Amino acid sequence: MKNWLSFGAALALGMLASLLALTEPAHAEKRVALVIGNNDYRNVPKLQKAVNDARTMGETLKQLGFSVMVAENQTRQAFSETLLAFDKAVEPGDTAFFFYAGHGFEIAGQNFLLPTDVPAASEGQEELVRDAPVLADRVIERLQNKKVRTAILVFDACRNNPFERAGTRAVAGGGGLAPMTQLPEGVFSVFSAGPRQTALDRLSNNDDNPNSVFTRTFSRELLQPGENLVQVAQHTRRIVSEMAETVSHKQIPVYFDQMVDDVFLNGVAKGQADAARPADPPQKVAALPPVAAPRTAPSNDSINAPIAMFSRHNGGWTVVFSIADPALRISWRMGETSEFRETGFLDTLDPRTRKRMPNPSIELAADAPAATIQVRYVDTSGELQGPFPIRFDPEAALIHDQRKILDMTATSWLSFRELNGLLVYYTQLMSYRCAIREARIGIDSAVPDQVLKMPPCDLRDPSAIPHEAVPYLKLPPSTQFVSVELTYREAVCPRSRASGARLRGYRKVVAIVSHAAKKVFECGTLWDSMFLDVSASLRNPPHGFWNFVSAGGT
Numbered sequence: 001m002k003n004w005l006s007f008g009a010a011l012a013l014g015m016l017a018s019l020l021a022l023t024e025p026a027h028a029e030k031r032v033a034l035v036i037g038n039n040d041y042r043n044v045p046k047l048q049k050a051v052n053d054a055r056t057m058g059e060t061l062k063q064l065g066f067s068v069m070v071a072e073n074q075t076r077q078a079f080s081e082t083l084l085a086f087d088k089a090v091e092p093g094d095t096a097f098f099f100y101a102g103h104g105f106e107i108a109g110q111n112f113l114l115p116t117d118v119p120a121a122s123e124g125q126e127e128l129v130r131d132a133p134v135l136a137d138r139v140i141e142r143l144q145n146k147k148v149r150t151a152i153l154v155f156d157a158c159r160n161n162p163f164e165r166a167g168t169r170a171v172a173g174g175g176g177l178a179p180m181t182q183l184p185e186g187v188f189s190v191f192s193a194g195p196r197q198t199a200l201d202r203l204s205n206n207d208d209n210p211n212s213v214f215t216r217t218f219s220r221e222l223l224q225p226g227e228n229l230v231q232v233a234q235h236t237r238r239i240v241s242e243m244a245e246t247v248s249h250k251q252i253p254v255y256f257d258q259m260v261d262d263v264f265l266n267g268v269a270k271g272q273a274d275a276a277r278p279a280d281p282p283q284k285v286a287a288l289p290p291v292a293a294p295r296t297a298p299s300n301d302s303i304n305a306p307i308a309m310f311s312r313h314n315g316g317w318t319v320v321f322s323i324a325d326p327a328l329r330i331s332w333r334m335g336e337t338s339e340f341r342e343t344g345f346l347d348t349l350d351p352r353t354r355k356r357m358p359n360p361s362i363e364l365a366a367d368a369p370a371a372t373i374q375v376r377y378v379d380t381s382g383e384l385q386g387p388f389p390i391r392f393d394p395e396a397a398l399i400h401d402q403r404k405i406l407d408m409t410a411t412s413w414l415s416f417r418e419l420n421g422l423l424v425y426y427t428q429l430m431s432y433r434c435a436i437r438e439a440r441i442g443i444d445s446a447v448p449d450q451v452l453k454m455p456p457c458d459l460r461d462p463s464a465i466p467h468e469a470v471p472y473l474k475l476p477p478s479t480q481f482v483s484v485e486l487t488y489r490e491a492v493c494p495r496s497r498a499s500g501a502r503l504r505g506y507r508k509v510v511a512i513v514s515h516a517a518k519k520v521f522e523c524g525t526l527w528d529s530m531f532l533d534v535s536a537s538l539r540n541p542p543h544g545f546w547n548f549v550s551a552g553g554t
Helices: 002-023 050-063 074-090 126-131 136-145 213-222 230-243 270-275 394-408 427-431 513-522 535-541 544-550
Strands: 030-036 067-072 095-101 106-108 110-113 150-156 189-190 254-257 307-315 317-324 327-334 345-350 354-359 360-364 372-380 384-392 415-418 422-423 437-443 472-475 481-488 497-503 507-510 529-531
Touching: 030 050, 030 074, 030 535, 050 067, 050 095, 050 150, 050 213, 067 074, 074 136, 095 136, 110 136, 110 507, 136 150, 150 213, 189 230, 307 384, 307 394, 327 354, 394 481
Parallel strands: 030 067, 030 095, 095 150, 150 189, 497 529
Antiparallel strands: 106 110, 189 254, 307 317, 317 360, 327 372, 345 354, 372 384, 415 422, 422 472, 437 481, 481 497, 507 529
């Protein structure tokens, strides 16, 4: 009887264990990290702190619950074997963390991580560099294939060009790494310096810290409780840039964020923890999609930088900044050395911050030269973001601004008046002539075959019409319709719009009306042809038309 009870108890426990196994997930999500540090390069300059950086990051990640693999001074063969071991340790749904400290190099927008046995190379030997190192994009693709939930990649590899030699030509592609702007969903990457910048190992010869300027800061910020990855990267960027400025060096770490949700490695923020409900499942970041076709070289544009719109007026330039994040203050300066100036505030509240909205615009003088405008702002957490460079090219900005106006006012390109015959005015075109490479007109023809005379563009007062200019043509009274064709000034491929005036009816068609138009069409732009009722134009002239005539017209 005792044996039977023992058997029954064992059977019951076995069934209970089976039921519990069915209710548990097949795989418990875990944190796995690989940190690599390369110092002892054989054919390029050795480094001093990369191995220490890897060790420090390894200890930091262990404190955050990661299972850490540390690899030091990896040859090409050892690098490959280490990545293979990392592949085997990572499983679907895991959080994977990859850290690399050592030499890195960029060729044609692709980033290469250099093993310690990378061969020396000079100009024209780029293929030696391509074949020996590890392509950074391949690390991402391997994690994609493993279907990790979150992939975090940190590169403290933005050092000087390791292939430079005195008296020789270096492999093309200066110091620093290229930005990785085309990341797949679920990836967060951090670079120790911005595009084409170099990262500092130390602040001076007396700097005895065992770690690089970036790693000593980033590893400390990772351990701050309640900070998500974006906050860690932002705080690191601010601190590192300030430290670099003390030695007159420019080093601004950058991050690229393709995470679906906030990721906290050391606990969520207090407010979020208080609001969380026990029954809610933990938030998850979507798994990485399968590896897609090879990506093109990324651009150099910063993905979180403000942009600007330039508008020319009689008094000079208005520059309007567009910032994606809510801002508490905005400041700017021209060039690298002048003092930052605040833009001030508008008399309106920003519903996102519940505070006065900072003025997003500034004024520049009419003769302001080409320069770089540095813009920075304070975000809602009180952190100073930037400065971000915005290139100001007066001529290019003027062409873009005037072309935009012409596009919006196509129905006003031509105006008509009966005065001892029929007059057609092209005052609008002459006012915005700086955007026009050539203007042609056709009389009773859909093919504009006459070039309209335009005074040269005056960058000092671009909209003014010189007193000797004649902004009209005399047409025969029997004229039935007029067509006009514009070819805009543009650096790559001229784009045009065609507009026409017709005696009767109104219709809008898309047509190609000349050889020049065919050239534009091949560049992907169609022509917009308009036919206007001239009689209606004579009865209801555009606003300001008669004022112009009475002030000095015919």
